[in-house]
Amino acid sequence: MINLPNMITVVRILLVPVFLIVFWAAGPHRVLWGMLILAVAGITDVIDGYLARKLHMVTPLGKILDPLADKLMVISVMTSLFMIGRFPFWLVVLVIVKELLLVTGSLFMVIRKHLQVSANFYGKAATIAIYAALFFSAFKITGASLVTVLAGIISVIALSNYALSFARRRTY
Known part of the structure; x- marks a missing residue:
């Protein structure tokens, strides 16, 4: 079931390719922009979890998508930072x-x-x-x-x- 918390989680998943595009684009502030995207993903993780519990909108789909979004983002960021030596x-x-x-x-x-x-x-x-x-x-x-x-x-x-x-x- 797609509800507000799940929609926010889907946005978090969509932030993964946005992070990768921004981070790997040529530019002097690519790390800064990439980390801002990670910060937005982290904030939306807290928000969607809070809303799901507060509004009693925890769903089986959300239980799958939420950790998936976290894992995809963290592994993408870690790997990218490793590849530039950081x-x-x-x-x-x-x-x-x-x-x-x-x-x-x-x-x-x-x-x-x-x-x-x-x-x-x-x-x-x-x-x-x-x-x-x-x-x-x-x-x-x-x-x-x-x-x-x-x-x-x-x-x-x-x-x-x-x-x-x-x-x-x-x-x-």
Whole structure:
């Protein structure tokens, strides 16, 4: 069902190619404009989630599109920043592996166990830490290396937490 929160999420998905076009266009401020697009995507993520809960408009479609929009944007930004030498390769790999494992585990839980999988505190903390690492790295802010290491640590903690959660729900 397409409702207001889902429409906002679709706009977020459409921001991914906009980010890529702007970021890879020749120009002195391409990183700035690209990161502004990431900021808009982050703000709309908060808005669509708030509206979906507040207006009781959480839908199965929204539960699929919302994390998809997040993953597409973050991976696009991380990869782009890595390609211009502003983001560490190890964190790109870590986040992609984490997301692949989470998607695989979530699909298993939904298909085989008929259980819903949703974001928790650690997953949200990892997302915030990754956004911070992206901004610190993009703008070469002092402490960017420390922020990326913290984002990596929090991402591993989030993945471990999800793995433990999946293991607890599994029936043998």
